[in-house]
Amino acid sequence: MNAMSGTSETEDFPTTFTNAVHGGLDKVLGQSGAAAVLSHMKMTRNLPDPAEFHKKLLALFGEKATLSLERAIVKDLVRRLEWALELLSIEGPFDFSATMLKIQKRAKA
Amino acid sequence: MTTRRNPGLRPLTQADRQGNTAGSGAEDLAETRIATVLGLKQFTQRPVRTLLIKGLAGTGKTIVALEILKAAGKGKGAYISSRVPKELLEAHIPAMKETLDNQDFLDIRLEDATSVLDFVMQLTEPKKVRTIVFDSWDGLAKELDQRERLRAEKTLMALANNSGAQLIFVSEEPGATTIDYLVDGILELLRVEEQDRAVREFIIHKLRGTKIPQHKYLFTLLEGKFTFFGPYAIPDYSKIGKFAQRPDIDESYSFGSGALDRLFGGMIPGSTLAIEYDENVPYSALRTIELPPIINFLSMGRSAILLPLPGANDEGTNSILTKALDETAVADRLRILNVVRTSDLETTNLPKSATPKEIHEIVTRETTRLREKSKDRSVLLVKSVSALENLFASDLDSLLEVTSQEIITLAQSHDAHILFLPKDSPIRSRILSMSSSYARLFVRDGTVLMFGVKPHTGVYALQHLGDPTSPSLTQLV
Numbered sequence: 001m002n003a004m005s006g007t008s009e010t011e012d013f014p015t016t017f018t019n020a021v022h023g024g025l026d027k028v029l030g031q032s033g034a035a036a037v038l039s040h041m042k043m044t045r046n047l048p049d050p051a052e053f054h055k056k057l058l059a060l061f062g063e064k065a066t067l068s069l070e071r072a073i074v075k076d077l078v079r080r081l082e083w084a085l086e087l088l089s090i091e092g093p094f095d096f097s098a099t100m101l102k103i104q105k106r107a108k109a
Numbered sequence: 110m111t112t113r114r115n116p117g118l119r120p121l122t123q124a125d126r127q128g129n130t131a132g133s134g135a136e137d138l139a140e141t142r143i144a145t146v147l148g149l150k151q152f153t154q155r156p157v158r159t160l161l162i163k164g165l166a167g168t169g170k171t172i173v174a175l176e177i178l179k180a181a182g183k184g185k186g187a188y189i190s191s192r193v194p195k196e197l198l199e200a201h202i203p204a205m206k207e208t209l210d211n212q213d214f215l216d217i218r219l220e221d222a223t224s225v226l227d228f229v230m231q232l233t234e235p236k237k238v239r240t241i242v243f244d245s246w247d248g249l250a251k252e253l254d255q256r257e258r259l260r261a262e263k264t265l266m267a268l269a270n271n272s273g274a275q276l277i278f279v280s281e282e283p284g285a286t287t288i289d290y291l292v293d294g295i296l297e298l299l300r301v302e303e304q305d306r307a308v309r310e311f312i313i314h315k316l317r318g319t320k321i322p323q324h325k326y327l328f329t330l331l332e333g334k335f336t337f338f339g340p341y342a343i344p345d346y347s348k349i350g351k352f353a354q355r356p357d358i359d360e361s362y363s364f365g366s367g368a369l370d371r372l373f374g375g376m377i378p379g380s381t382l383a384i385e386y387d388e389n390v391p392y393s394a395l396r397t398i399e400l401p402p403i404i405n406f407l408s409m410g411r412s413a414i415l416l417p418l419p420g421a422n423d424e425g426t427n428s429i430l431t432k433a434l435d436e437t438a439v440a441d442r443l444r445i446l447n448v449v450r451t452s453d454l455e456t457t458n459l460p461k462s463a464t465p466k467e468i469h470e471i472v473t474r475e476t477t478r479l480r481e482k483s484k485d486r487s488v489l490l491v492k493s494v495s496a497l498e499n500l501f502a503s504d505l506d507s508l509l510e511v512t513s514q515e516i517i518t519l520a521q522s523h524d525a526h527i528l529f530l531p532k533d534s535p536i537r538s539r540i541l542s543m544s545s546s547y548a549r550l551f552v553r554d555g556t557v558l559m560f561g562v563k564p565h566t567g568v569y570a571l572q573h574l575g576d577p578t579s580p581s582l583t584q585l586v
Binding site: 028029030031032033035036037039040059060061062065 | 221222223224225226227229230231233234253256257258259260261263264267268270271
C-alpha cells in the first residue's frame with residue numbers, strides 16, 4: 001500500500017480512506033510510528049470503522065494527540081478527494097467518526 | 110522478570126508481568142522519581158516525564174538510568190537495550206541484577222524502529238509501566254533519517270505523555286540532537302580529572318519546571334550504585350554523643366575516626382601529617398579532621414595541645430570536647446593555645462610581640478608538662494600554620510625554622526603531629542617536604558573532597574553522615 005498515492009478514478013472510498021490513514025499518521029508519527037500504530041491496532045490490512053479507530057487512538061495517545069492525528073488523516077483524505085478543506089470544520093475539536101461519515105456520503109453522491 | 114527479544118511477535122499480556130502489583134514504596138513519587146534520584150526532589154515543581162542522559166562511554170549513564178528504573182518499583186519498568194544482552198549487563202553491573210530481574214528487558218539489537226515503537230505502545234497502553242529506559246537511544250535513532258527520527262521521538266513523547274510513563278533516553282552523542290529539544294530534562298555525565306585523579310560529575314542542562322539551585326554535582330559509582338553528593342553541610346553538633354574510643358592500630362595511633370584510619374592507616378609515633386586546604390574549605394570540615402585525633406588521644410589517657418585555626422571559637426571547641434569526653438580529661442590533659450588571642454599570650458606571660466621562637470618555647474614547655482600527665486608520655490600536637498603565619502607574617506623565616514625544629518624533635522619522640530596548612534602558605538613546600546604524610550582538602554561543586562598525596566590515595570567526599578565530630582569519607586570511583 002502506498003501511503004502517498006492520491007485518489008484516482010478507479011480507487012474506491014475504503015482504499016482512499018486506508019491510504020489517508022497511512023498518509024496522515026506518516027505525516028505526524030513518521031513511517032515507523034505509523035506502521036507501529038497500525039501494527040499495534042492490528043489494522044495493517046483492514047481498517048475498522050472510524051469510531052473504533054478513534055477509540056484505539058485515544059487509548060494510545062490521549063485526547064490532544066488523537067485530535068492532531070485525526071485532523072492529519074482528514075486533511076490527507078480531503079487532499080486525495082481533491083476537495084476544499086473549508087467544507088469540513090475541523091480546526092477546533094471535531095467528531096472524527098461523524099466527519100468520516102460525512103465525507104463518505106459526499107464521496108458516494 | 111521478563112526478558113524479551115522479539116517484540117513484534119506477540120503482545121504483552123498481564124501474565125508477562127510478574128510482581129505487577131508489588132508496591133515499591135515510590136508510589137507517592139510518581140511525578141518526581143527522576144528528581145529524587147538526582148537529589149532534587151525538594152526543588153521539583155512540575156513532573157519530569159522524559160530525561161536524556163548523555164555522556165561518553167564509561168561515564169555511568171547506564172547505572173544512573175538503572176537507578177531511575179529501580180525507583181519505578183518492581184514490575185513497573187522496562188529496559189530496552191540496543192547495546193548489550195541482559196546477561197552481559199548483569200555481569201557488568203552486578204549491583205543492578207535485582208533491578209534488571211524485576212523489570213521487563215527488551216533486547217532490540219536486531220529490531221527495527223517500528224517493532225520498538227510497537228513494543229513501547231504495548232507497555233504504555235495499559236498505563237501500568239512507570240519508567241522505560243532506552244539504552245541507548247542513538248543505537249536505534251542513527252538508523253533513521255533526520256525527519257523520521259524526529260517523528261519517532263515525537264511519537265514516544267506523545268505515548269509517554271498519555272500514559273504517564275517516564276522515558277529515559279541514554280545517549281553517547283555529544284552534540285545536541287533532535288531529542289534535546291523534546292525532553293523535559295537533560296543530564297550530562299562527565300569523567301573529569303582533578304588533582305591527577307578522576308572524579309565523576311553530572312551537569313543538569315535542563316529540568317523543565319524545576320528550579321535548579323546548583324547545576325553541577327559530583328557523584329560516585331561505588332559498589333555499582335549511583336550516589337550523588339550535595340553541597341557540604343555543617344554538622345549538627347547538638348547530636349554529639351559520648352565518644353567511642355578507638356584503640357591503637359598495631360604500632361600507630363588511631364585518628365579517632367574509622368574513615369581517617371582507613372584512609373591513612375593511623376598515625377605513626379613521631380610522624381607529622383600535613384593537611385593542606387584550599388581557602389574555600391569550610392572551617393567545620395577542617396574541624397572534623399582536627400578534633401577526632403584529639404578526642405581519641407584524650408580518651409586513651411594521653412595528652413594533646415591544640416593551636417587552633419584562625420576563626421576558631423575556643424568556647425565552641427570546648428563545648429564539643431566536653432560533650433564527647435568527661436570534663437576532667439579536657440581540663441587536665443588538653444591545652445588550647447590560641448596564639449592570636451591576647452588573653453592566651455597573657456596567661457603564658459608572653460608579650461604581644463612574641464617571636465616564633467618564644468611561641469615554640471611555650472609549646473615545648475606545655476608538651477613537657479602534659480607528657481607527665483599522659484598515660485604513656487605521648488602527646489598529640491595539632492597546629493594551624495595559618496594562625497602562626499598571620500601572627501608572624503614579617504618573620505616567616507623564623508617560623509619555618511622553629512616549625513622544622515619541631516618536626517625534627519617530634520620525629521625522635523613518640524608524639525604525633527598534625528599541621529593544618531593553607532594552600533597559599535609561603536612556607537608550604539618546605540613543610541610538605543618534611544612531613545611524613547600529606548593530605549589535601551579542596552572543594553568542587555560545593556562538595557568537600559579529600560585525598561592523600563603521601564601516601565597516594567583516591568579522592569573521597571567528606572560529609573557528616575553520623576557522628577558530627579567525625580568525617581564520613583566516600584570514595585569517588
